[in-house]
Every structure is written in C-alpha cells, then in structure tokens.
Amino acid sequence: MHFRARFTTIAATIAAAGVLLSACGSDGSSGEPAAAPAGPTSGTAPRDALATDFASTxxxxxxxxxKxxxxxxVWIIVCGKIVTGCNVTAEMARExxxxxxxxxTIFDGNLGVGDGYNNGVxxxxAAKADAIVLMGVDCSATRGALQQARAENIPVIATSAFDCDDPSVGAEPLFTAQLRPQDEYPKYAEWLQAWGAAKARxxxxANPKAKVIVLDQVGPLSTRYATDGFLGELATCGGCEVVETVEFHTPDMASGVLRQKFASALVAHPEADAVASxxxxxxxxxxxxxxxxxxxREITVMxxxxxxxxxxxIRDGRGQSAAVAYxxxxxGYGTIDTVIRVLAGAEPVAQGWGWQTVDAEHNLPPAGQIYEPALDYKTAYLKAWGAQG
Incomplete structure (x- = not known):
C-alpha cells in the first residue's frame, strides 16, 4: 500500500501529488517516455517463485x-484522503x-498537517470510539494520543503502519493489534521485503545481466524495507550489478532534484540498462x-x-516495464476483519493479502482503473462474517 503519510508531512504531501496525477489520468510528465523493453523471456530468477508472482500470491x-x-x-484515522491508497482503503473499510x-467514521489526517493524526485520535x-484504526499512520507520528487511547482502554488497530517498537524507533509498542498480511509474512515489514524481492525476480x-540504477528514498520505513527486499533478491543474480544508488529526499521529486540526480547517474553510467524504484x-x-x-537508451524500469x-x-510500452500490484x-476489508477479532477478544489472523506482477503481457488492469485481483475477496469476507452482500 502506498501510504506516504507514514513519513514526514512533506513526504506525504509530495507523494500524494504523484498519486493525484495518476488519478487524474495524467502521466505527470511533459515529455514522452522512451519505449520499454519487453517482459521476461529468459534469465536466472527462480522460475517457480516468478510464476507465483504472475499468478498472484x-x-x-x-x-x-x-460474530x-x-x-x-469505529474511527479510521487515514493518512490523507488526498492519497489514493489511503482513501480507497479507508472507503472499502467503511463499506x-x-x-x-x-x-x-473516516477522519482525514491531512498528511499530518496541523497535528492531524493526534487530533484524529x-x-x-472524545466520540467514545469502540476501536481506532490507524491507516498508513505510524505510531511515532501520534505517540501522545495513542497513550491517551490506551489509558481509556480503546483498542488501536494498525493497517500498513509501523509500531513504536520498530528498530528505527526503539520505543514501547502502542498498537493493540496490526493487520497480518499473510501467514508467511505476518508483519508488514516482512511483507514489504517479500514484495520488493518479487520486483527483483x-x-x-527480464535481464539476467542487468546494470541497475536504484532509486533510494532516504527516511521512509516502507521504502527502506521494500528496497532491502529488492536488493537482497538481486544479490542472487550473478550477472547483475547495482551501478549506482541515487539517494534522494521526498521533496526532491517535486523540485526536480531527483530528475537531475537520475539524469546525472545515466550519464555517469552508460552501461546502465535498468532502473528500480x-x-x-x-x-x-x-x-x-x-x-x-x-x-x-533502452532501459528496463521496474x-x-x-x-x-x-x-x-506499461500498456503503451513507454516509461515503465513492470510493477508488482496489490x-x-x-x-480495507481485511482491516475490518482484524477489528472484528480484536473486539471479540480473539487474535488477528492472516488476511491472505498478496501481490501480482504486472507487465505488458500479464495482468494489466483495465485502462484508468486501480488493480483488483481475480479472487472475490468481498464475498468471502461477508460469508465469514455472516453478513449480506
């Protein structure tokens, strides 16, 4: 889930702008991207794992x-309604x-502006919520209010967020429970690492001798875990090499600094034929x-x-070659399932939430639409809950 509000306020604002560009049907560009190479035809990636990525995990x-x-x-404190990932997930949870x-009730955390997260909690x-959901909002961003919720014995459930005991924070955990993506990856950080590895596969x-420029956003935990997973899997490729890591901060995306840094990396490395973000x-x-x-140049872009x-x-064969969709x-439905269990005094269970690799030949959603899997998860959840569709 692309929840930029788990970072700093400005990080969330810039990333939200990128999401808005896509939602409006714009490619966020003024130029026409170069044609992207075709999808995988050979290579040394584990074939079974790659096939599973395409089929869906x-x-x-x-x-x-x-019952x-x-x-x-139930109150959902959403990272920001301006962010597509946050907003769609919250609306599906409300549904x-x-x-x-x-x-x-969905409370717009407004990307943390004006202490939005703490205010929401x-x-x-004050509204006597039976449960509070943090959606894309980290514990470290709302620690004071979470301590108040604990004092009032109101459970706090987190979706796509990091608790205060993450190693980068090293403080007391304050979440009552977190959504468990899968049995194999019960923690969000583990799921992100596995998702990043799928991108490397x-x-x-596609290119078993890839010379890769890696875009490395400094600071965000979600980016850190996803990039670590990508690099770990890429290291299994004997012919692949990271020729440069382009470090940048979130404001660099809107200011043009990232583009300048990336263009400089392309010039410095004429051998580079792949990019990973x-x-x-x-x-x-x-x-x-x-x-x-x-x-x-012909460059594969993941x-x-x-x-x-x-x-x-991807559909046009220009600017991007593949993605790993979720x-x-x-x-959103998995969030409500988790809340149901917490309020019943039960432990959260794995939600089956996975990913599916998308390229020009596989799994492209209809033009202009957000990706959805073939599996009818809504009907499955409603049946489990004894609810009507």
Missing part, C-alpha cells in the same frame, strides 16, 4: 470469524463496516520516465504498486 481470506459485535463505533451494521476518544528474468510516484513525479526518454498512470506506461480494497 494472494490466498483465500479467512473462512470463519467471530461481529452489533452497533460498534465493509456498513455491511455488518457498524458506524465507521483524540476526537475518536521480474527484473532478473520502490513506489510508482518516483517514476511519475520524479521525472524518471522523462529522463530515460531523454537518454535515448516500478511500484501499479497505479493507473503507471500501468498505462489490492487496496482487500486491505
């Missing part, structure tokens, strides 16, 4: 659940809550596709989560 949602308690008042008769406390198969906004807003076009503008790049809607 998603599993069945939980088949049973405690949802009646009439619950799921409506199906079981809950009142679900405090308003939820595609690249290795953690999330799609780096390609859209950071000017990466345009810099590739200006270079006149992107992020398959936002609509990025899948259009469902925001599934995450």
């Amino acid at each position: 998603s599993q069945q949602p939980p088949s049973t659940a405690p 949802p308690a009646a009439g619950k008042n 799921a809550g409506d199906k079981i008769g809950w009142k679900v 405090r308003q939820a406390i 595609w690249l290795i198969s 953690a999330f799609d906004s780096e390609i859209l807003l950071g000017g990466v596709a345009q810099a590739v076009s200006s270079s006149g 992107g992020g989560e398959a936002l609509p503008a990025n899948t259009q790049y 469902s925001f809607g599934w995450l």
Whole structure:
C-alpha cells in the first residue's frame, strides 16, 4: 500500500501529488517516455517463485470469524484522503463496516498537517470510539494520543503502519493489534521485503545481466524495507550489478532534484540498462520516465504498486516495464476483519493479502482503473462474517 503519510508531512504531501496525477489520468510528465523493453523471456530468477508472482500470491481470506459485535463505533484515522491508497482503503473499510451494521467514521489526517493524526485520535476518544484504526499512520507520528487511547482502554488497530517498537524507533509498542498480511509474512515489514524481492525476480528474468540504477528514498520505513527486499533478491543474480544508488529526499521529486540526480547517474553510467524504484510516484513525479526518454537508451524500469498512470506506461510500452500490484480494497476489508477479532477478544489472523506482477503481457488492469485481483475477496469476507452482500 502506498501510504506516504507514514513519513514526514512533506513526504506525504509530495507523494500524494504523484498519486493525484495518476488519478487524474495524467502521466505527470511533459515529455514522452522512451519505449520499454519487453517482459521476461529468459534469465536466472527462480522460475517457480516468478510464476507465483504472475499468478498472484494472494490466498483465500479467512473462512470463519467471530460474530461481529452489533452497533460498534469505529474511527479510521487515514493518512490523507488526498492519497489514493489511503482513501480507497479507508472507503472499502467503511463499506465493509456498513455491511455488518457498524458506524465507521473516516477522519482525514491531512498528511499530518496541523497535528492531524493526534487530533484524529483524540476526537475518536472524545466520540467514545469502540476501536481506532490507524491507516498508513505510524505510531511515532501520534505517540501522545495513542497513550491517551490506551489509558481509556480503546483498542488501536494498525493497517500498513509501523509500531513504536520498530528498530528505527526503539520505543514501547502502542498498537493493540496490526493487520497480518499473510501467514508467511505476518508483519508488514516482512511483507514489504517479500514484495520488493518479487520486483527483483521480474527484473532478473527480464535481464539476467542487468546494470541497475536504484532509486533510494532516504527516511521512509516502507521504502527502506521494500528496497532491502529488492536488493537482497538481486544479490542472487550473478550477472547483475547495482551501478549506482541515487539517494534522494521526498521533496526532491517535486523540485526536480531527483530528475537531475537520475539524469546525472545515466550519464555517469552508460552501461546502465535498468532502473528500480520502490513506489510508482518516483517514476511519475520524479521525472524518471522523462529522463530515460531523454537518454535515448533502452532501459528496463521496474516500478511500484501499479497505479493507473503507471500501468498505462506499461500498456503503451513507454516509461515503465513492470510493477508488482496489490489490492487496496482487500486491505480495507481485511482491516475490518482484524477489528472484528480484536473486539471479540480473539487474535488477528492472516488476511491472505498478496501481490501480482504486472507487465505488458500479464495482468494489466483495465485502462484508468486501480488493480483488483481475480479472487472475490468481498464475498468471502461477508460469508465469514455472516453478513449480506
């Protein structure tokens, strides 16, 4: 899930702009990206794992659940309604809550502007919420208000967020529970690393001698874990090499600094024939596709989560070659399933939330639409909850 609000306020703002560009059907560019190479035809990536990535790593949602308690008042503190990933996931969670008769309030954290996250939690406390959901909002960004929620015995459930006991923070954990993506990857950090590895598998198969420029956004935990997973898998490729790591801060995407840094890396490394980014906004807003076009070289570009503008790049064969997609809607329904269990005094279970590799020949969603898997997760959840569709 591309939740930029888990970073600093300015980080969230810039990334949100990238998402908005895709939502409006713009490619975020003024130039025309160069043609992207075709998808995998050979290579040394583990074939079984790669085939699974294409087929989808998603599993069945939980088949049973405690009976949802009646009439619950649930507040979702969303990173920012301006961010597509945050907003879609929250709205799907509200849809799921409506199906079981809950009142679900979405509070716009507004990317942390004006202490939005803490304000949201405090308003939820004042509204006598039965549960508070942090969606794309880290513990470290709202520690004070979370301590108040704990004092009021209000459970806090997190989706796509990091608790305060993450090694980068090293403080007391304050979440009551977190959404478990899969049994194999029960923690969000583990899931992100595995997702990053899937991106490397595609690249290795597409180009087993790839000379890669890696875009490395400094600071965000989600980017850090995803990039670590990518690099770990790339290291299994004997013929591949990272020729340069382009470090940048989030404001560099909008200011043009990232594009300048990336263009300089292309000049410095004429042998470079591949690019890897953690999330799609780096390609859209950071000017990466345009810099590739200006270079006149054939370069494979592996992107992020398959936002609509990025899948259009892939469809057109220009600016991006592949992505590893995931469902925001599934995450929303899985969030409500987790809340149901916490309120029933049960442990969270794996939600089956996975990914699916997308390239020009595989799994492209309809033009302009957000990716959704073939599996009907909504019906499965409603059946488990004993709810009507």
